[in-house]
Amino acid sequence: MSILNNIQTIYFIGIGGIGMSALARFAKLKGLNVCGYDKTETxxxxxxxxxxxTVGYVDEISALPESITNKQNTLVIYTPAIPKDNVIFNWFLAENYTMMKRAKLLGxxxxxxLCLAVAGTHGKTTTSAILGHLLAACNMPVTAFLGGIAENYKSNFISRGTEITVVEADEFDRxxxxxxPDIACVTSMDADHLDIYGSAQEIEKSFTDFASLLPKKENLLYKKxxxxxxxxxAIEEDADFEAQNVRIENGAYIFDLKTPNQKLTDLQFFLPGHHNLHNAITAVGMALLADAPIALLPKALSSFKGVERRFSYKIRRDNLVLIDDYAHHPTEINALFQAVAExxxxxxxxxxxxxHxxxxxxxxxxxxxxxxAQFDQILLLDIYPAREKPMExxxxxxxxxxIFDVIKASPVERSRNLHEIAKLINKTELISEIKKSKCRVKLxxxxxxxxxxxxxxxxxxSDEN
Structure with a gap:
């Protein structure tokens, strides 16, 4: 980690991002002075x-802390999602500070x-959180940088030692x-970030390039x-790491895991959905490749509580189930529907x-x-622009x-008319529209x-019941 040898201060532009904040926590733990900017308080x-x-929310040079005035011992980290007209970013650039992207620092x-890297257009956060938890629960010297808040730790950062690292291998911006990576997985390769890649073929090539970074091909796990x-x-399909005899008991998946070298029986995993079960199999496989103690893995897996905003139950009672989820791609929404339907x-x-x-x-x-359109009722909010300008x-x-076109073309009869099934609403109408819905399960x-x-x-x- 020679890059940090002469550094006393790290300034993060976009410090409130989930990946950036994990790195900020790591730097703080290392005894560095850590500060940064984000556009809103969260x-x-x-x-x-x-x-x-120290976190500032004003994009002005006058708002920068005095601790960054010595450019010789200050490192500036930024996320590629920062707008090009960000004043602070451009000032550091003009003043010739040492600057690097978040991914470069992570590298x-x-x-x-021993770097365990979790890649894929979907499933990275849950898989890396399961993996980080498995290694920590097995008393292995692991630091995990997560893209979500792991419920077991109420944090996106796990620190149990520095010999092993678990990271999300983000395909955005390559x-x-x-x-x-020494050990890695690829959970999915669906087309996404086409604003960056231009085509599905280019995304596929980037994952192939990522896989080529491994020292040997056996260290890569991939979805069949x-x-x-x-x-x-795979799940119930011939594969090197295969979940067999899968059943649901008391709200949990119970399954056997066949690996190239052994078979683990009656594993228990509490997150719903085949996509999450697939993530769990992958994480256990990576833990085995990292020489995690087999005897401790079943208990570690069953104790995993999940990740905030990944099929997070907010209310569970007879008349209402409220679930919060981060899904923002059709494949993820399909996986979510499969989970709630099951x-x-x-x-x-x-x-x-x-x-999004x-x-x-x-x-x-x-x-x-x-x-x-698979859901019984849809409430649609306006598009969240993030880093983008509107498109005509x-x-x-x-x-x-x-959505109306899909519903009208479906052979399935619906008792409601189109505008009762799906409608566009604004945030001020959220509560009233959710209350109006007769659906028991709300996402x-x-x-x-x-x-x-x-x-x-x-x-x-909750207060109403």
């Missing part, structure tokens, strides 16, 4: 402040460790190619069916969905319409018209600022 930035990290931190070389993972087969289901990014909505509009013709109203879904509404909605619905 529960995550408040937590960083409570841990002794530097992990290159002299960031994962800066890593030096992907065009990769390594060891395959767990609540007889109940009607409402989805409140906030599309104009480009993603445009690229996958038909897929979004198909996946959303791309809106939630446009997406709604596509709050999306990667935008819908997450900020979840606690208020939960409290309001």
């Amino acid at each position: 529960s995550l930035t408040k937590t960083l402040v409570s841990e002794g990290i 530097e931190i992990t290159k002299d460790t 960031s994962f190619l800066t890593l030096s 069916g992907l065009p990769l070389n390594g060891q395959s993972v 767990m609540y087969p007889g109940d009607e289901k409402l989805i409140v969905f906030q599309p 990014l104009f480009s993603r909505t445009k690229d996958f509009a038909d897929g979004f319409a198909e996946s959303l 013709g791309v809106s939630s109203d446009w997406l709604l018209s596509k 709050l879904v999306g990667a935008g600022d819908i997450g900020a509404e979840v606690e208020f909605i939960t409290k309001t619905l």
Whole structure:
């Protein structure tokens, strides 16, 4: 980690991001002075402040702390999602500070460790959180940088030692190619980030390039069916790591895991959905490749509580089930539907969905319409733009018209008319519309600022019953 040898201060531009904040916590633990900027105060930035990290919310040079004035011992880390007109970013650039992307720092931190990297367009956060938890619960010397808040630790950062690292290998901006993985997985390779890659073929090539970083192909686990070389993972389908005899008992998956060298029986895992079960199999496989003690793995797996905003139960009672989830791609919404349909087969289901990014909505509009139309009722919020400017013709109203087309073409009879099944609403109508719905199972879904509404909605619905 020679890059940090002469550094006293690290300034993070976009410190409130889930990946950035994990690195900020690591730097603080190393005894460095840590500070940063983000555009809005969130529960995550408040937590960083409570841990002794300085966070500013004003994009002006006058708001920068004095601790960054010595450019010789200050390192500036930024996320590629930062807007190009960010004043602070451009000032550091003009003043010739040492600057690097988040992924580059992550690569530097992990290159002299046994690095376990979790890649895939979906499933990274849950898989890496399970893996980090397995190794920590097995008393292994692990540091895990997570893209979500692990419920077991109430943090996106696990620190139990520095010999092993667990990281999310992010395909956005080809960031994962800066890593030096020793063991890795690829959970999925669906088209996404087409604003960066341009085509599905380019995304596939980047994952192939990532896989080539491994010292040997046997150290790569991949979902069976992907065009990769390594060891395959599947559920009830012949594979190197295969879940067999899968059943549901008391709200948990019980299964046996066949590996190339042994068989683990009656494993227990509490997260719903085949996508989560697949994530669990992959994480156990990676833990075995990292020489985790087999005897301790079953208990470690059964004790995993999940990740915030990944099928997170907010209310569970006879007349209402409220679930919060980060899904923001049609494949993820399909996986979410499979999970709730399996767990609540007889109940009607409402989805409140906030599309994330104009480009993603445009690229996958038909897929979004198909996946959303599976639900009994759909409440659609306006598109959350994040880093993007509006695109002409791309809106939630446009997406709604596509959902209507799917519903009208479906052979399934619906008792409600189209505008009762699906409608566009704004945030001020959220509570009243959710209350109006007769669906027992209600889901709050999306990667935008819908997450900020979840606690208020939960409290309001809880107080009424």
